[in-house]
Amino acid sequence: MLHYLSRGSVPAKPHTVFRDARGKLLYEECFTRRGFDTEFSILYHEGPPQVDEEIGPSEGDPRLRVAATLAPPQPLRRRLVLGENAPQGVTPILASEDVVVSLERHPPMESDIGFSNGDGDDLHFVYSGKAVLETPFGDLPVGEGDYVLVPRGVPHRFRVLEALEGIVFELRGGFHLPVQFRNPVGQLKMDAPFTHRDFRAPGFTGPRPGPSEILVKKGDRFVKRRPRSSVFDVVGWDGTVWPFAFPILAYQPKTGLIHLPPTIHATFAAPGLLFCSFVPRVTDTHPDAIPCPYPHTSVDCDEVIYYVRGNFTSRKGVGPRAISLHPMGVPHGPHPGSYEASIGTRSTDELAVMMDTFRPLSLTTQALALEHTPYHESWK
Ligand SMILES: [Fe+2]
Known part of the structure; x- marks a missing residue:
């Protein structure tokens, strides 16, 4: 997904005999995407990764993930969902065939349950807090302002050191970097908005105990596995699929x-x-530039913004952790006065994450409970 890495011990050739110091055979796990056709990593486990003591249906776990419950069809409105009022755990707020957007809040915790999302890559954005993302690839410290990608199917858990809050996007079609950022050999170009050095990979730990249970989500249904050996019993891995963190402030704006x-x-x-x-x-x-965005009618995009901090140029009255949804079908643009007030300004301190979607999003019942309904009228 990014670049090739190799950590720990791996044999000279894949699919060949590989033993530990005591002569015990190690077990390969080929972690592939799009069948066997695109990116992959290969991990080497002390125990066979496919053996479970138990595996069976589960209801999900609100601390890790629950299925989105869509609200009945809604009239076309501009929406504002207040993340500051979200409950503990993971709360889905928006969904389409391509993405599920959820708010997340976790107290400091060391959980014995891991999670593996078979429905998509999870792109987290950390609003506040500190945690260690534990994975078979190693441990990745994450914190405020980090994007954190957990590839589809990677069993993991967050060891939360300081209360963690943010938003997670379940990317059902698979994460990638915009193709225009890469040169023909896949390296990030010199005019890309980030460099390979900006992406943090997990620190390799070697084999260690893992969660005794793994909650697996697939098709918005859940099963719980009790793997026989630790999912973190990895002596080495190599490849291009690995979890990473990218600090938003490393982004190089133009x-x-x-x-x-x-x-x-x-x-x-x-x-x-x-x-x-x-x-x-x-x-x-x-x-004579007008730095504020011009009003626009983007006829085939829903626009979602997660406000992090600073004074957002085009909006008034939205605070940190609010999520706006401007649906396709009606023009949108700055709040009254913002357009005019921006003339002559030469900088902005805004920090926000935006997602444009080409398929319309639906609100969940949980989103309606967190909605600030006067927002729709705030352009009058
Ligand atoms: Fe827009």
Whole structure:
């Protein structure tokens, strides 16, 4: 997904005999995407990874993941969901065939249950807190302002050191970097908004105990596994599929003579989805530039913004952890006064994550409970 890495011990050739120091045979796990056709990693386990003591249906676990419950069809409205009022655990708020968006809040905890999402890659954004993401690839410390990608099917758990809060996007078609950021051999180009060095990989730990149970989500249903050996019993791995963290403030924004379209903030992509990072930056340099976004009718995009901090140029009255949804079908643009007030400004301190979707999103029943309903009328 990014670049090739190798950690711990791996044999010279895949699919050959590989033993530990005591002569015990180790077990390969080929972790592949899109069949056997695209990116993969190979992990070497002390025990066979496919053997369970028990495996059976489960209801899910609100601390880890529950299925989204869609609200009845809604009239076309601009929506604002207040993340500050979200309950503990994982709360789905928006869903389509391409993505499920959930708020997450976790107290400090060391859980004995892991999670594996068979429905998509999980792209987390950490609003606040500190945790260690434990995976078969190693341990990855994460914190405020980090995007954290957990590839589909990776068993993992967060050891939460300081209360963790943020948002998670389940990318059902699979995460990728926008293709225009790469050169023909896959390296990030020099004009990409980040470099390979900005992405943090897990620190390799070697074999260690893992969670005794793994909750697996597939098709929005759940099973619980009790694996015979630790899912973290890995002596080495190599490949291009691995969890990573990317700090949003490492994003390198671009500024133009006049206002550039939101695609200039492109960060990550998935089929039907584009993620953008709005970071503090110098704004347009033309003496008559209007730095605030122009009103626009994007006829085939729903636009979601997760507000992190700072004074967002185009909106008034939205605070940190609020999520706005501007649906396709009606024009949208700055709040009254914002457009005019931006003239002559030369910088912005806004920090936000935006997601454009090409298939319409539905709200969940949980989102309706957190909605700030006057938002729709706030352009009058
Ligand atoms: Fe927009």
